[in-house]
Amino acid sequence: MLAYLIRRIGQALLVIAAMATIVFLSIYAVGNPVDILANPNADAKEMAEISARLGLDKPLWEQFGLFVWNALHGDLGRSFVFNEPALKLIIQRMPATLELAFVALIMSIVIGIPLGVWSGLKPDAWSSRAIMSGSILGFSLPNFWIGLMLILLFAVQLKWLPSGGRGPTTDVFGIPVSFLTWEGLRYLLLPAFTLALYKAALVVRLSRSGTREAVLQDYVRFARAKGLSPTRIVLVHVLKNIMIPVVTILGLELGSMIAFAVVTETVFAYPGMGKLLIDSIGRLDRPVIVAYLMMVVVIFVVINLIVDLLYAALDPRVRLQEAE
Amino acid sequence: MRKPVLSLHDLKVEFGTRQGVVKAVDGVSLDVHAGEVVGLVGESGSGKSVTGLAILGLIDPPGRIASGSINLDGQELIGLPDSELRRLRGPSMAMIFQDPMTTLNPVLRIDTQMIETIRAHENVSEKAARDRAEAALRRVGIPSPAERLLTYPHQLSGGMRQRVAIAIALLMNPKVLIADEPTTALDVTIQSQILAEVQQLCAEMGTSLIWITHDLAVVAGLADRIAVMYAGRVVEEGDVDPVLDDPRHPYTYGLLGSAPSRNRRGEKLAQIPGMTPSLANLPKGCAFAPRCVFAADDCKVASPGLTRDHTRTWRCFHPVHAREAAQ
Ligand SMILES: Nc1ncnc2c1ncn2[C@@H]1O[C@H](COP(=O)(O)OP(=O)(O)OP(=O)(O)O)[C@@H](O)[C@H]1O
Ligand SMILES: [Mg+2]
Numbered sequence: 145m146l147a148y149l150i151r152r153i154g155q156a157l158l159v160i161a162a163m164a165t166i167v168f169l170s171i172y173a174v175g176n177p178v179d180i181l182a183n184p185n186a187d188a189k190e191m192a193e194i195s196a197r198l199g200l201d202k203p204l205w206e207q208f209g210l211f212v213w214n215a216l217h218g219d220l221g222r223s224f225v226f227n228e229p230a231l232k233l234i235i236q237r238m239p240a241t242l243e244l245a246f247v248a249l250i251m252s253i254v255i256g257i258p259l260g261v262w263s264g265l266k267p268d269a270w271s272s273r274a275i276m277s278g279s280i281l282g283f284s285l286p287n288f289w290i291g292l293m294l295i296l297l298f299a300v301q302l303k304w305l306p307s308g309g310r311g312p313t314t315d316v317f318g319i320p321v322s323f324l325t326w327e328g329l330r331y332l333l334l335p336a337f338t339l340a341l342y343k344a345a346l347v348v349r350l351s352r353s354g355t356r357e358a359v360l361q362d363y364v365r366f367a368r369a370k371g372l373s374p375t376r377i378v379l380v381h382v383l384k385n386i387m388i389p390v391v392t393i394l395g396l397e398l399g400s401m402i403a404f405a406v407v408t409e410t411v412f413a414y415p416g417m418g419k420l421l422i423d424s425i426g427r428l429d430r431p432v433i434v435a436y437l438m439m440v441v442v443i444f445v446v447i448n449l450i451v452d453l454l455y456a457a458l459d460p461r462v463r464l465q466e467a468e
Numbered sequence: 469m470r471k472p473v474l475s476l477h478d479l480k481v482e483f484g485t486r487q488g489v490v491k492a493v494d495g496v497s498l499d500v501h502a503g504e505v506v507g508l509v510g511e512s513g514s515g516k517s518v519t520g521l522a523i524l525g526l527i528d529p530p531g532r533i534a535s536g537s538i539n540l541d542g543q544e545l546i547g548l549p550d551s552e553l554r555r556l557r558g559p560s561m562a563m564i565f566q567d568p569m570t571t572l573n574p575v576l577r578i579d580t581q582m583i584e585t586i587r588a589h590e591n592v593s594e595k596a597a598r599d600r601a602e603a604a605l606r607r608v609g610i611p612s613p614a615e616r617l618l619t620y621p622h623q624l625s626g627g628m629r630q631r632v633a634i635a636i637a638l639l640m641n642p643k644v645l646i647a648d649e650p651t652t653a654l655d656v657t658i659q660s661q662i663l664a665e666v667q668q669l670c671a672e673m674g675t676s677l678i679w680i681t682h683d684l685a686v687v688a689g690l691a692d693r694i695a696v697m698y699a700g701r702v703v704e705e706g707d708v709d710p711v712l713d714d715p716r717h718p719y720t721y722g723l724l725g726s727a728p729s730r731n732r733r734g735e736k737l738a739q740i741p742g743m744t745p746s747l748a749n750l751p752k753g754c755a756f757a758p759r760c761v762f763a764a765d766d767c768k769v770a771s772p773g774l775t776r777d778h779t780r781t782w783r784c785f786h787p788v789h790a791r792e793a794a795q
Binding site for chain 1: 557559563564565567570574575576585588636640
């Protein structure tokens with residue numbers, strides 16, 4: 145187990161190092177931030193000064209070396225725009241995004257598993273067909289469009305929910321969260337639902353196919369022969385088996401939910417990391433972009449590791465064999 | 469005469485398939501008395517498993533019990549709502565299946581799978597149920613049962629898993645145990661051990677046993693009576709010695725490998741020329757006629773009815789007699 149962990153962490157560090165290189169070099173290739181930052185009628189001398197101040201006049205390899213050196217010391221550079229550490233900006237925005245992603249994750253589970261299991265148990269019922277058609281919509285309708293429609297319906301027409309922004313927050317262990325108050329939750333509902341819809345469709349598919357497969361297994365027949373109630377068979381015998389793929393896939397998808405919250409955050413003017421990224425791209429604020437991408441890579445890697453551990457915990461047959 | 473514990477009368481089970489209605493079980497009648505061991509034999513596809521599942525009420529769509537009667541200890545099972553049947557599964561009737569690798573839930577520990585069985589039927593404490601589970605494992609010959617309770621199925625060998633399944637099936641002292649080829653997937657040495665254990669346990673508990681198998685040698689050593697199935701029907705049924713020593717039905721005769729053209733040594737289950745018919749379009753008359761060396765014209769016209777002597781019944785117009793066969 146320990147050997148496995150050490151190996152996995154080693155792999156993770158390698159991935160992060162490789163990503164750092166790729167991210168830095170590719171960001172370097174897009175545009176010159178000085179053009180955007182400087183006053184439109186600045187002369188060449190002023191431009192050169194800005195360049196020097198931001199360290200953009202040095203050759204590429206030196207900038208990269210400096211970036212790596214600083215990164216190793218936990219410094220991903222200062223935002224050109226806010227003149228604050230980029231990492232700090234990201235971390236300030238992170239709770240909002242994580243909260244959004246987790247609420248969306250929970251929504252997708254709460255919506256997806258019951259619907260998927262139901263349609264797996266009764267594949268021919270009209271309700272199951274309706275669920276499956278719905279899940280196709282969930283897959284194929286573009287995220288931003290769903291967001292806009294939800295805003296139109298619930299915020300503009302019905303005026304039930306706010307159209308954007310983040311609600312009031314309360315601090316939990318110094319982290320501002322908004323899901324604890326109803327007012328805060330109201331702001332979360334629409335963006336989280338938008339983000340959850342695609343994943344819910346995925347969970348429906350996964351749990352449906354898992355259920356259809358499980359109910360044909362001998363162990364379900366044996367469980368029935370023992371005289372267990374259908375409720376127990378579904379909730380314990382079937383669900384426990386289908387949770388293995390569902391948790392694995394959803395765990396992996398959590399990373400992409402965090403990363404792709406960008407679109408949802410933009411539509412709902414939700415002040416998370418994604419919104420910060422879009423703003424920073426518009427201003428070619430390189431350190432923030434790099435810091436964001438690095439953060440996402442780290443989140444992905446950590447989530448992957450957690451998912452593997454969870455998978456081993458759920459499926460007794462998996463004993464992290466790579467360890468041997 | 470004693471009253472049977474389990475009595476099937478003219479049981480018919482059908483499956484709606486694309487090829488048409490498959491009569492997987494087509495008028496099976498069978499009596500099982502208390503403590504009796506009945507061997508149910510026949511080639512693959514003859515309807516043995518479906519018969520067993522029908523008794524427990526586990527036939528799922530597209531299948532259905534079309535007609536007939538299943539009487540367990542004086543109670544008619546056909547037509548009972550599932551909630552009633554559920555109460556009988558376990559305490560009155562139980563079933564074990566062929567593949568011990570798949571009958572236990574891979575993600576639940578053995579103790580969970582045993583304790584839930586007891587608690588589905590009796591309002592007992594977790595502790596009491598655990599003690600009973602442990603005792604049940606000990607009874608089926610599992611060493612250090614308390615430790616085994618804490619393992620997952622994949623940590624046990626096939627033989628051990630089948631023993632666990634048997635222990636679970638016998639947890640509630642059922643009146644009838646249906647064993648659907650429970651040893652086919654196991655090593656030969658373990659097969660005979662498990663066979664002997666199940667036989668002994670059932671004898672101790674007074675549980676009637678229906679042992680489904682291809683293997684006539686097993687039946688010969690185990691069963692009191694034997695029912696031979698072909699294409700959804702019981703073609704011969706009776707006390708095990710007369711049926712195996714001196715079969716009446718040509719199919720039984722063929723299974724025994726005693727047909728004139730066969731060598732009698734070696735294989736237990738001789739190959740009978742031809743194939744098992746597709747149940748979706750059975751020939752008119754006797755279903756075995758196309759493969760039968762004794763078949764005459766009348767066999768292809770009508771289906772033979774039941775003939776009986778004092779030890780058995782059979783369905784054949786031209787039964788084999790020991791004297792004829794010896795010629
Ligand atoms: N779910 C099903 N759908 C359609 N037909 C089925 C189904 N289950 C069983 N049958 C039909 O019932 C027939 C009898 O099947 P059954 O499983 O009882 O055979 P068996 O005698 O147990 O054979 P084996 O020795 O191979 O286990 C099969 O030939 C098949 O045509
Ligand atoms: Mg079978």
